[in-house]
Amino acid sequence: MRRYNGSLFLLLVLFGAAGYGLFLLERSAPTPSVFILLPLLLVMTFLNGRKNFLLLIAYTLGLGFFYLVLSWYTDASNEAQLLYIEQHLIASLLIFLYWLLLRHLRSVFEENQYLTERVRTLEGYSETPQLLSYSEFLDRTDFLMAGAKRRNETNYLIHLRLKPTALNKKSIMQLLTVAGLRVFRAHYDVMSQRNKFEFLIFLQNTDTAGANIACERFLGEVRAQMTSIHYPFEIEVLPVKQSVEATVRHQDEEVVR
Template identity: 25%
Template sequence: MFKKRLYLLFLLWGVTFGLLALLPEGYASNHVMLVMLSLVLMVFFRTKINFLIVLSTIIIYGFGLTIYAQMEDIFSGGQYILIAAHLLLTASLLSLWLIVHDVKSLVEENKSLEERIGLLEKFDWNTKALSMPEFMERGLLIETAMRRRSEKGRLIYFNVKDSVPLTARDSLRHYFINTCLHTVREEFDLVTSPSQSEVFVFLQGTNTEGEAIVIERLKDKLREYVNYIELPYHITSYEIGNLKKIMEQFDHQRGA
């Protein structure tokens, strides 16, 4: 519907702009100059300002034609060409104003969609965890920063146990990721889940003691949702020295 309206506006503008060729040479050149000048100005301003530009141009041009008619003693039938010139310019500028408005709206909509796509690429909107590419990108940056500060970091790998029913894994995964996100530090630590059975937690500036505290917190919060004797996840942890190499090992294991 939006595109159809834009096509109709282009058609209307093309017709009115094309009819300028039927006017005497002086009128046609003035019209082209005014339309092009208005177009250039409208590119740089908002819709409301552009409407004022169009309205001012139409009014000033109308007064100009009136003064010209009086100076040249153009009356009765001779004024029809002036009226036609003014109507054509009015239609051309108004349709151009609508075109510029619609094109700008389309550009803004595309920018908004691109931003949303960018966010979708960074997050898994079902679980609110980071996507794996975003997890790796941020993790490598944090790893570099920790190395400069001579800090340690930990990577915790949670892998769901085979004893957990397949029908329960999806809901367990959602709750577990949510628990992880509320347990770790929001601005410092990272959480991702590349599959239904796996969750990675990146702890920045943390040693084994800090890691143990995080795991205990996770266990306590998970017990509020799941009645279990043992945690339904196998836990493996690594000291972060080369995050890329560690994650490549998991990729190889999945491919094996």
């Protein structure tokens, strides 16, 4: 909230200074400072803070030197010199406020980026501590697959996909998690939720018969906790040859077809 108020305050002051600058232009002919200021503000929008600060210093000093030479060359009156000083101060204030606004907005943007990355990291942790996030699940299964290949073992994947008509998907996913934790070996088989609609169980060192038996035990546990007659999901037992990700993608392609 403070950052929002700070941005709003800087914006209002900037508009106020710009309005006063327009009022000064009505009193006198446009000076080169105005034609330099507008492109300079545009350029500052695309540069970083250090370069913008150098432009700010260069413009302020250069504009002051320009008005000094102009006053001396035209033998300006006291009134004209006061007008030059006023224009110099307003133009310098405008570019300074714009620099402050850009610096402030850039800090807000960087903090927002940091918080976004932080949220993505925190989203990697599941609400159920025993359930791996999908990225952790892929890393863990890749590690298990590497060992299984050396030992010439086979692995299977139980893939559950909620039906579009399923209601209360979050509760169903929690039910599947609880059933999986009761049936499968916590330190041997791994589970994860790919998204809000897909639940994955990786079974290592088993064959087709063993995978089907494990699947039936899992469905029996799910059935004991459900009140509906029909399952609100589709389930498949798939052999994992290369990786879990490749197996799931291949299954997605089959579903699309």
